[in-house]
Amino acid sequence: MEVVFARTLRPRAGVIGIAVALFALALWTFLPSARNGFIDCDDALFVTANPEIQSGLTWHGALWAFSHPVAANWHPLTVLSHALDCQLYGLRPRGHHLTSVLLHAANAALVFLLFRRLTGAFWRPAVLATLFALHPLRVESVAWISERKDVLSALFGLLTLLAYARYARESEVHSPKRGAFYLLALFLFACGLMSKPMLVTLPFVLLLLDYWPLGRLAAPEPGYPGPGRWLAMAWEKAPFFALAAADALVTLGIQAGTGAVGTAEHFPLAARAQNAVVSYARYMGKLLWPADLCALYPHPAGWPAAGVALSGGLLLAFSVFAVAWGRRRRYLFTGWFWFVGTLLPVIGLVQVGNQSLADRYTYIPSLGLLLVLVWGARDLAAQWRGRAVVSTVLATAAAVLCVAMTRRQIGYWQDDETVWTRAVAVTGRNDKAGYNLGVACFNRGVTFAEQGAFAEAIPCYERAIRLSPDKDDAHSSLAYALLKTGRLAQAATEYGTVLRLNPGDAESHNSLGYILARQGRPDDAIPHLTEALRLNPDYPEAHDNLGAVLASRGRYAEAAAQFRESLRLKPDNPGARQRLERALAADPPSEAPTPPPGP
Numbered sequence: 001m002e003v004v005f006a007r008t009l010r011p012r013a014g015v016i017g018i019a020v021a022l023f024a025l026a027l028w029t030f031l032p033s034a035r036n037g038f039i040d041c042d043d044a045l046f047v048t049a050n051p052e053i054q055s056g057l058t059w060h061g062a063l064w065a066f067s068h069p070v071a072a073n074w075h076p077l078t079v080l081s082h083a084l085d086c087q088l089y090g091l092r093p094r095g096h097h098l099t100s101v102l103l104h105a106a107n108a109a110l111v112f113l114l115f116r117r118l119t120g121a122f123w124r125p126a127v128l129a130t131l132f133a134l135h136p137l138r139v140e141s142v143a144w145i146s147e148r149k150d151v152l153s154a155l156f157g158l159l160t161l162l163a164y165a166r167y168a169r170e171s172e173v174h175s176p177k178r179g180a181f182y183l184l185a186l187f188l189f190a191c192g193l194m195s196k197p198m199l200v201t202l203p204f205v206l207l208l209l210d211y212w213p214l215g216r217l218a219a220p221e222p223g224y225p226g227p228g229r230w231l232a233m234a235w236e237k238a239p240f241f242a243l244a245a246a247d248a249l250v251t252l253g254i255q256a257g258t259g260a261v262g263t264a265e266h267f268p269l270a271a272r273a274q275n276a277v278v279s280y281a282r283y284m285g286k287l288l289w290p291a292d293l294c295a296l297y298p299h300p301a302g303w304p305a306a307g308v309a310l311s312g313g314l315l316l317a318f319s320v321f322a323v324a325w326g327r328r329r330r331y332l333f334t335g336w337f338w339f340v341g342t343l344l345p346v347i348g349l350v351q352v353g354n355q356s357l358a359d360r361y362t363y364i365p366s367l368g369l370l371l372v373l374v375w376g377a378r379d380l381a382a383q384w385r386g387r388a389v390v391s392t393v394l395a396t397a398a399a400v401l402c403v404a405m406t407r408r409q410i411g412y413w414q415d416d417e418t419v420w421t422r423a424v425a426v427t428g429r430n431d432k433a434g435y436n437l438g439v440a441c442f443n444r445g446v447t448f449a450e451q452g453a454f455a456e457a458i459p460c461y462e463r464a465i466r467l468s469p470d471k472d473d474a475h476s477s478l479a480y481a482l483l484k485t486g487r488l489a490q491a492a493t494e495y496g497t498v499l500r501l502n503p504g505d506a507e508s509h510n511s512l513g514y515i516l517a518r519q520g521r522p523d524d525a526i527p528h529l530t531e532a533l534r535l536n537p538d539y540p541e542a543h544d545n546l547g548a549v550l551a552s553r554g555r556y557a558e559a560a561a562q563f564r565e566s567l568r569l570k571p572d573n574p575g576a577r578q579r580l581e582r583a584l585a586a587d588p589p590s591e592a593p594t595p596p597p598g599p
Helices: 014-034 038-049 059-067 077-091 095-121 122-133 134-143 147-171 178-193 197-211 227-236 237-257 271-288 305-325 330-346 365-382 387-412 416-427 431-450 454-467 472-484 488-501 506-518 523-537 540-552 556-569 574-584
Strands: 355-357
Touching: 014 122, 014 134, 014 227, 014 387, 038 147, 038 355, 038 416, 038 431, 059 077, 059 237, 059 355, 077 147, 077 472, 077 556, 095 122, 095 134, 122 134, 122 387, 122 540, 147 178, 147 197, 178 197, 178 237, 178 556, 197 227, 197 237, 197 330, 227 237, 227 305, 271 330, 271 355, 271 365, 305 330, 330 365, 330 416, 330 488, 355 472, 355 556, 365 387, 365 488, 416 431, 431 472, 506 523, 523 540, 540 556, 540 574, 556 574
Parallel strands: none
Antiparallel strands: none
């Protein structure tokens, strides 16, 4: 059997030095993400549009965090971490990003310390932690502020495993301190669940660690321990399983209640099962070669039968291999089933959202595959000449490649436009990503419009419409920008499109009526202005515009009534007062109607 705990450990200074170096390397690699902004998708729920979180750390806020789900999940500690950031940094995204980077850097050091303690090895845990820390699949979890739950729950999860490893060691010598470490592990596990419910499978990871490298199942070589021993170890973890079950029930209840769980009508069970099988293979591929990563991979209507069969065959073959060879290379069994088991809550059998898979879901599961790769490479190289030099060169090259790819991937998370432009480029036809990109372009146009730069806003709105042709507020905003730049005919066409999509839009009826009046078509303008007032009788600009059109047709008494109503609703309108005086004097107005306020 492999050694459970190394009896002759390297000097503590060396262990601390590697941990500090890993922390610094991860911090340096991901620090460029601090230059990125908020992402409208979910960041509004967690920070930018959530007044409870923006109020900072308060007793009321803490009670709210524990009693209210956010984004269809109950994760109060994650919510409190965002509240703390708001108290420290306000709505400056740099500080929020920095917190996530620091948490990830701490996780990199913890991965090394955990596998160092578990296996007694030194360089293999260092390589594993380096690849984990620098891998491009980490970018979504670190560079997206809403995914704070990934790095925070992983922090508590790794601390749970460290506390459990200490409990196992103290149990070997029947130390009275073992109970304290057991309770500490249970407490940290509860904190992890309150950060993200994906940790519900962690009790199974504890069982895998009991098999290897802790060796607590004491199975004789070369077989596996009997079911009685497994059951005894599982019973020992009953409180962990109870917490996991309770959290899973709460999570499923919240997600079902908020409509986040896909129904059988939209996601049939057969389609979910096919996607789950294919996703395992895709996750393995992304870990080995992390190209074409993006924020949203759409759920397909169905996968080709050949792809499902091939993926299922690979999954079955690796599982059989892990069981068969795991008798002699126990890390294969632990690592492979760590990967398979920890992905199970998010593999899509219970479909939440409309994605087929997500990079962020690999944060904890990837440790299992990396364990197999690093320990397997060590065994394969055991007979090589100069294996130390070759291994060092390969590990260094992998780390450098990861840094380069990760830095590039961070650039795709600068803002909404870069995120969704990347998603559209990677996935092709992606309705959700296209719509989100349209919203991002629209929001940029709104920013220009608020600054009075209507000419710059127009191409933003036009791109948003190309991506989401049925988005009526984009058409409305484009129409207003065209109106403000004097392009009346095009503005009228856009307002016509808005009214086709949303006939009950009073502002568009008013704006179109104003344009028709400017174009010398008062008879066409009157029905639109009348409809605007039917939809919204307390609309002073529409009353003013209708009064001006009626006066231009010589209907002064009706015009005066409209001007009076406009002044009643908005007394500080000198133009309406002047037009009222002229109408009362039966003097046709010499001025064009007052422009509408716009959408």
